[in-house]
Amino acid sequence: MRIGEQNGEEVSITFEGKKLTAYAGEPIAIGLLANGIRRLSISMGGRKRGAFYVGPAPVEVNGRKRVDSRKEPISEGMNIRRGRYDDYNKEPETYRTSIERRYYEVIIVGGGPAGIGAAQEISGVVPTALIEKEELGGRAKIREDEFFESISLNRLGDVYERTTALGVFYKGEYVLVPAVQGRKLIEFYAKRVILATGSVAGTMVFENNDMPGIFRVDSALKAITLYKVAPGERIILTGRTPELIDGILRKYGLDYLYVPRVKRVEGEEGVERVYDFEGNVYEADAVIVSDGKYPDINPSTQAGASVRYSDGFLYPETDEKCRINEFVYIAGSARRPFKEHRSSYYHGRMVGSFVLEDLGYEADGRKYEEYVGEYYRYDLGNIPIEKLNHDESFVCGCDVTLKKVLEPIRLGYHELQIIKRLSHVAMGFCQGRYCLMHVVRLLHQLTGKDPNEMDIPSGRPPLWNVKMGILG
């Protein structure tokens, strides 16, 4: 359902042989959602999948397979069919167009409030690059955050949007951050790197939690605020942090019902019914899961950070200047999941100041301290394993069921590293971002093991999945 003025021109497309209208430029998955179509792909395990929870969402477009429906913009006449996770194209089509090399004093990875704050602090003093894989603004933008809308996006140094950093590589005096922009490979070199890569949305384990019609809070926000398309007409909101989206739902006049914990969803093409643990059944066509936000530890650990646990989340260990070593700093929700975007922004400014100070400039980062507010603190949370069907509840979008994760634990494997390899959890598309916490929870629940005693796997390059044709 469309809920506001649309950008772009109205165009006609075909989906599975059916003519539909959509708007040019919006992602395929959004255009289809607006037409009530939620089921887009089939997983490796043969499950019906949508585009908005976990896992990729490949579709076939004009005969080209494995097109990312969450990213690929719609254009006139597109002929779209459902895709499979294991589809591939026989014809090679991805080619790199060029390799460039750029030198800066400071590179900031992540263009959310923290990255923007850091860039504003630094760019007037030394050459700075701000790299963002989507568009500037991050979560703050899709939440239509008032504070964020009040700050100007000037003085950011060189901004590279739609540019995906592959990792942090140490080269003596310099740090190399290679990045992919379209078909271009850019090798950024700098003396200091700030990782302002933000947080990831918490997911939940319940029965059929991989069904089309289920939304991660960030994908629901994007649909609503960027594209003015509602996740559904009868929305169930669930999880421990409804405040991440309930304001937006109200603002757009979207009816929703808050159910703290969902047990099961059912439906043919996507969610139709939702069950809670009290025996209530709700008619619904969308479930938005908002269960906390967690630092995305992959970029930090790839860069060499060690991981600690407290207050319900894993985070990179840093010193008093938010450094993991001489070269790399962590700013914003990549370090602690801040409640307010304002906090992330000022934390970014503070870290920017620390960097300047370390580069020999006069700067006082501590002056921002008072503007940096609270971060989320939760308990670890638990998965009600006695009450769930283990074959139908998914820990991970790669068809890893609760059963597959419990099996090795029950066989006596209490090392996360082993459980990961035996169950294949945290080894697929998301590289653990949305599933690792569930394994931490399960291991703690079943063995009492303290998360700080667990051997947490490090992020590996590339930080985000990238096509071989661009690198080769």
Place this chain on the structure above:
Amino acid sequence: MKADIVVIGGGIVGVLIAHELARRGEDVLIVEKRYLGSGSTFRCGTGIRQQFTDEANVRMMKRAVELRKKYHEAYGFPFKQSGYLFLWYTEEEVEYIKKAVKLQNSLGVPTRLISPDEAKEIVPLLDVSEVIAATRNPTDAKASPFYALASFAKAAREMGARIMEYTEVIGIKRKGSSIDKVITTRGEISTGIVVNATNARAKLINAMAGVPIEIPIEPYKHQSVITQPIKGGTINPMVISLRYHHAYLTQTAHGGVIGGVGVEEGPTYDLTPTYEFLRAVSEAFTKIIPALRNLRILRIRAGFYAKTPDSNPAIGRIKEIDEFYIAAGFSGHGFMMAPSVAEAVADIITKGSTSLPIDRYDPYRFERGELRSKALQMGRNSFY
């Protein structure tokens, strides 16, 4: 704590040795610094090959395949004989490999020289425009290191072997020429027999035990890549192209393409994955199979090739110590070789000798200056 035999190192080699000893009724304890497999084993490319160019390696690998098949049937871990497919690009290579094929055939390994078209039938996505011939042995194989190691460890435990993880050996005490105690970060273990199965760190253990000879095993960083999954059965065999950065690639049971190239760094204990590898592996793989251009990389990771100057391991007893054995230095082929290595080591511990051809891996050969011909390995070798 006490144990008749202490195996230091819980990689595929250490675990299989302990498994074989336990099977023969010995009292054996594995001491592993981190978790089982955390060394090279879990970083390996999953390949099991018999296409070597010298007799001992062909025989050892052939025996290893027989054993692995037997245990695959007994324990149920995945093991697939989907073959190795070597691609060759020059007459000189083909001449060389014809001799190897003859040797392999004479030892019962059914390798065949095939045409580029036949190669393309086996893997239709291959670009064979520069290939002039290929060699294929359908009995070569692949197996998941995770399931294989876990199954053998479980069976070893059931037969009485003990395993200590997150326990590092930091010293070895001797009484004269005899082993007395193994000192770990979690206490001392009284024992009379030590097996050094620490691969990349074998030198350190040798020094702790006072091994009087030089066994030059050095750690080199090698990396591998894993991509998003594609339809199972798209790339069945392990495809090898020495021409393109010594590349090897195949598909895992989960559908992802796995493999690596011979970008080698070292000696070093650093295991940080590198950008250079990311580039080189993408370049090679997309040359060999152009359709891989469209495929996304999930991650790269690094492990050790524990290398000796002739790329053959050091396996055997150190005579000056009562009793100390070594099985380490496996370059890029320790995973495939482990079952027969375990049999050989268990033979020499329990019977004093073995019928397997381990003379080639004599730990004293370096001292004597009797290096062997290089084992054919992915990574550096005689071509390119």
